[in-house]
Every structure is written in C-alpha cells, then in structure tokens.
Amino acid sequence: MSDVKNFLYVNRKAPHGTIYALESLEVVLIGAAFEQDVALAFLDDGVFQLVKGWDTSELGVKNFQPAYTALGDYDISKVYVERESLEERGLTEDDLIEMTYEDEEDDWAEKSSIRIVSREEMAQIMRDADVILSF
Amino acid sequence: MSGFYEVNGKQVPHDEEGYITNLSDWSKELAEVIAKQEGIDMTDEHWEVVNFLREYYDEYQIAPAIRVLVKAMKKKFGPEKGNNKYLYELFPYGPAKQACKIAGLPKPTGCV
8 A cells, every 4th residue: 555654643641531542542443444554652641551450340431451452453563652651650561461463474473562662762753653643 | 313123022222323322232132133124134154253243342342343353253263254255245234334233332443
C-alpha cells in the first residue's frame, strides 16, 4: 500500500476516571483495521493503563484491559513505555501486562510488543511519527 | 430502528442495527431468532463461528475486526476455514458484522 503513515497514539492519562483510555483504544483498533502503521506510547499516568490486575468491579465500568492483549492480533507490535514515567511511579516492566505479537519475518515467533524507552528516545519517536494522536 | 426480539414470549431489546443492548440477554434461542432475521439458517459451521466469536470476546472484551477473525480462525481451525471466502459464504453480509450480531456481541470496532 502506498499511503501508509506512521500513527503514534500517545496515552498520558490513568485508565479510569476519564474516557480517554477507552476512547484511545477504540481509535487504535479502528486505525489498525485500516492497515496503517500503528504504534502506541504510554507515558505520565498513561503507564497505569498497562499495569497488571485492574479491578473495575466497584467502578461500574467494563474491565477493558484484556483488549490491550488483543492488539497483537491487529498487527500492532510497537508499544513504547517511558522508563522515567514508570520510575516516577515506583513501577517496573514487571508490573505491566504481557503484550505480544507474531513476527512475520521470524517464522511467526511470538515476541513482546512492549519496549521500554527513555524520555529522550520517546521524544525522537514523536519526531519520527507522521501523525500523533494524543489522549 | 431499535426494538425487540421475541424469544419464548420474552422481549429482548436491540439497537437500530439489530445488536442486542444487554449482552447478558443472549441465548441460543435468541441467536436462532436473530439469524432468521438475517436470512441465515444456522448450521454447525455457523455455530462454530458464533461460538468462536463468543470465546474471543470473553477473552479479550472486544469483537474482532474481520481481518483479525480470519487470522484467529485460521490458527484454530486451519486455512480451509480461516479464509474470507469460507466466512462470507456462511455470512454473506459480512462475517464480523452478521456473526457478531448473532453471537450477541457489540458491532466490531472499525466495522463501518
């Protein structure tokens, strides 16, 4: 396809309390269905979207965290998580859910989609994106 | 137009496109009613897809787009079932859309 653009979805907000996280996920799924090159970035409180073990039973909202693990099926293989944001919140990569994709170039081997990057690298990723959608 | 499906004398509400409003209202009988309205005679092959969609939704909390459904079906049932032609023969008006409706799931995201 000729008109494939690099879309970067930037997630900065906690998963609950606002609709941003869920809306972002919906838009990501729509974008991926149109076979664009999609990458996700999680920084600031957005990293909480990927922290394991949500319990939404008291919130009266659906637990949509499992949907993040389906993103590999949508050929989304680039999930950037900012190291500084994790550290500032006392979190490490081990606190995050597993997100995987199957690498077509490597006999469909299952690989992790999550890439921990520094703040500086994140800035470069943003500079390199054709389109940035911020949530 | 939104309205109701009639199942065993009970009314099950649906939206203007025919997707049921409360996912917990689903039953096999309801699936048959929706299928009939869609002009589909449910066979074992239809049920296989519908059940597969329900399992997928259970695990991931989303109704998969057609491309994803094809890929996942291929993985589970092999290429003779995991392809567009097979699925469109079963659900001529769009496998993701029609099968999801029958399976009592929301309309797949990105299905316009």
